[in-house]
Amino acid sequence: MSDELERIRGKLQAFIEDCHPAAEGLEIQGLRRVTGGLSRENWPFDARWSESGRPVQRELIMRRDPVGSVLETDRRIEFGVLRALGGSRIPCPRVDWLDADGRFMDRPSIVMQRFGGTNDHFVLEGGISQLPLDARLSLARRYCETLAELHLFDWRAAGVGDLLPDPGRDAARAAIDEWEASLWRQTDDPRPELVEVLCWLRDRAPESQATVLVHGDFKPGNSLLDGAELQVMLDWETVHLGDPIEDIGWVTNPLRRREHRIPGHWEPEDLIAHYRDRTGFEVDPAEVHFWNVFACLKLNTILLTGVRSFREGRADRPWSDDGSLARLMFQMIGAA
Amino acid sequence: MQPGIAELLAGIREILERVIAPGLDDPYRATQLRGVGETLAALESRWPRELPRLMRENDEFAALLSDARPVLANLSGAPPDDERAAAVSPPEDPSAYPDLARLEARNRELRRLVSETIRALHAAPPDPERDALRTRIRNLLAATLRRRAGD
Numbered sequence: 001m002s003d004e005l006e007r008i009r010g011k012l013q014a015f016i017e018d019c020h021p022a023a024e025g026l027e028i029q030g031l032r033r034v035t036g037g038l039s040r041e042n043w044p045f046d047a048r049w050s051e052s053g054r055p056v057q058r059e060l061i062m063r064r065d066p067v068g069s070v071l072e073t074d075r076r077i078e079f080g081v082l083r084a085l086g087g088s089r090i091p092c093p094r095v096d097w098l099d100a101d102g103r104f105m106d107r108p109s110i111v112m113q114r115f116g117g118t119n120d121h122f123v124l125e126g127g128i129s130q131l132p133l134d135a136r137l138s139l140a141r142r143y144c145e146t147l148a149e150l151h152l153f154d155w156r157a158a159g160v161g162d163l164l165p166d167p168g169r170d171a172a173r174a175a176i177d178e179w180e181a182s183l184w185r186q187t188d189d190p191r192p193e194l195v196e197v198l199c200w201l202r203d204r205a206p207e208s209q210a211t212v213l214v215h216g217d218f219k220p221g222n223s224l225l226d227g228a229e230l231q232v233m234l235d236w237e238t239v240h241l242g243d244p245i246e247d248i249g250w251v252t253n254p255l256r257r258r259e260h261r262i263p264g265h266w267e268p269e270d271l272i273a274h275y276r277d278r279t280g281f282e283v284d285p286a287e288v289h290f291w292n293v294f295a296c297l298k299l300n301t302i303l304l305t306g307v308r309s310f311r312e313g314r315a316d317r318p319w320s321d322d323g324s325l326a327r328l329m330f331q332m333i334g335a336a
Numbered sequence: 337m338q339p340g341i342a343e344l345l346a347g348i349r350e351i352l353e354r355v356i357a358p359g360l361d362d363p364y365r366a367t368q369l370r371g372v373g374e375t376l377a378a379l380e381s382r383w384p385r386e387l388p389r390l391m392r393e394n395d396e397f398a399a400l401l402s403d404a405r406p407v408l409a410n411l412s413g414a415p416p417d418d419e420r421a422a423a424v425s426p427p428e429d430p431s432a433y434p435d436l437a438r439l440e441a442r443n444r445e446l447r448r449l450v451s452e453t454i455r456a457l458h459a460a461p462p463d464p465e466r467d468a469l470r471t472r473i474r475n476l477l478a479a480t481l482r483r484r485a486g487d
Contacts, residue, residue: 033364190447192454193477199458317371322378327481335474 005031008043008105012062015104016047016111019097023049023056039073039237041066044114059116060096064109067314073237075108076100077163081213081239082112084158090149091232117231121221124262133265135228140266141274142230143220147251148278151212151244160213164241171243172205175294179301186304193326197297200333206287208243215239218247219259244281248272249291254328255299293332300325342380349376385486390439393480397446398424400476404453407469413456415449423449450477 009031017026031045043062048055065075079098086094094113099105120127124140131139155161167174180198183191216238224231251260252268261267272283306319339347352373360366401415402424408414423445450473457470 190444190451192447192450192473193481195451195454196474196477199454202458316368318375320375320378322382323481323484327478327485330474330478330481335478 005033011105012043012045012111015099015109016097018104019111020049022051025050039066039235040064058096059114060111061114062105062109062111064105065102065107066316067107067309075110078236078239079110080163081160082236084155084160084163085153088149088153088158090146090153091230092236093232093234115224115232117224117226119221119224121219121259123220123225124260124266125258127220129225129228131228133262136262137266139225139228139230140260140262140271143218143223143260144271144274145278146230146233147215147218147247148275150215150218151210151247151279151281153213155213155241160241164239166211166241167208168211169207170205171208171211171241171246172290172294173202175242175246176201176205179294179298183297183301183304186301186308191326193323193330194297194300196335197293197326197329197333200335201290201294201297204286204290206243206245206284206290208245209282210244211241212244213239214242214244214246216247216250218251219256221259243287243291244279245283245287246291246294248275248283249288249293250295252288253292253295254332255296255325289332293329296325296329296332300329341383345376345380345383349373349380352376381486385483387434387436387439389483390436390443391434392483394439394442394446396476396480397443397450398426400472401446401449401453404469407465408453408456411456411460411466413452413459415452415456420449 009028012031013026013028016028017023026047026049029046029048031043034042034044041064043064045060045062047058047060050056075098079095079100082092082095085092093115095110096113097111099109102108118129120129123129123131124136124143126136165174176198183194215233215236217235218233222235223233248271250256252271257268260271272288275281276283300321303319303321303325306315306317307321309315310317310319352369357366357369357373360369401420405417405420408420409417423442454470454473457466457473460466
């Protein structure tokens with residue numbers, strides 16, 4: 001492992017020196033690989049250098065595409081969007097350097113600001129933080145308001161339109177097309193259950209009321225907390241332009257619902273009401289249901305991306321699909 | 337023959353958990369090892385049901401495609417009649433002992449034909465016979481998913 005670590009450290013040093021030639025005497029310390037996140041390798045480190053005679057010290061993290069990922073996404077988009085969001089009120093990491101084609105790091109990588117704090121998937125229902133109810137309610141509203149702020153972000157003015165296609169009112173159909181294509185890239189194993197779900201989705205694709213910046217994987221598990229305060233939203237790999245209700249469908253889908261609710265105090269209807277107040281967007285229950293089903297299809301595709309990585313000997317864990325997601329989708333579309 | 341497959345799978349998992357895991361200092365590797373153990377546990381419960389599950393599923397898919405022949409006869413995009421006929425016909429030697437690889441290959445072909453059938457039915461205008469077939473396919477798929485989950 002130490003040889004591997006030294007190899008990565010050398011590559012990282014060359015990468016940063018190339019991106020930031022003003023850094024003199026760059027030293028990388030404390031580099032290590034940490035667990036967490038299925039779609040990217042995470043390598044935190046501290047960097048020190050001298051710039052115009054002044055010492056600089058930064059806490060950074062290098063996020064690199066793994067050999068076998070569960071997501072097919074483009075680091076250039078993630079980097080560009082995070083740059084565009086810099087200076088907004090949306091809590092996101094400052095990105096420093098991009099190795100888009102893996103020229104330095106072997107695989108596409110981003111170096112960005114590192115945050116301390118707690119990653120607590122189930123903070124709202126208690127989790128490891130065990131915050132009091134009023135703090136959890138405040139945090140639940142804060143998550144919702146962050147999502148609302150993201151959806152109200154003026155992406156056109158920030159130049160995001162140069163990075164991402166605007167699907168317009170056909171965002172739902174574009175999303176189905178994109179994820180169906182991704183699904184069949186992962187497997188040539190016939191999946192009639194998923195064909196049935198795709199037909200159901202195509203019959204019900206709603207028209208978007210607006211095009212917004214969609215996070216794509218918004219959840220407490222993709223954030224860091226400082227006590228009861230939200231510090232930063234992470235994992236912007238699936239950010240795209242689309243229908244605002246897509247993110248609402250993601251956070252209220254049955255598989256994610258537990259992460260976003262405080263039983264008896266903050267239910268999906270509370271989240272939706274607060275979101276509606278903050279954004280002014282209409283939230284049609286039929287549209288939310290459509291996006292709930294879509295969220296599960298997307299999760300199934302992500303799972304099959306992992307299965308493909310495993311079958312090709314590129315994964316570090318034995319991914320398999322036991323059909324439980326398809327079964328859930330069948331229940332949701334009234335076919336089971 | 338001892339150890340049987342169930343014993344072997346359980347034993348491998350137990351050795352990984354008792355012998356290997358405590359010696360791993362690296363959290364990433366420890367996490368991955370836990371995932372391997374969980375998959376072995378799932379395999380322990382899945383493997384005894386796999387052969388009968390595949391045999392039943394293949395029989396049900398074959399019966400469905402056979403019954404669907406009149407509905408699919410002139411339906412654009414439906415799988416060709418000869419492909420369906422070849423897939424639904426019984427195995428060459430029905431008395432032969434079940435062979436997992438052969439059952440899986442047939443299952444894959446039948447599932448491909450069912451997928452094509454769904455797409456063809458979806459693209460066609462509404463019709464009572466076609467709608468009834470679509471409902472039957474949905475019900476059958478729901479039943480196969482329940483069985484995969486062990487219900």
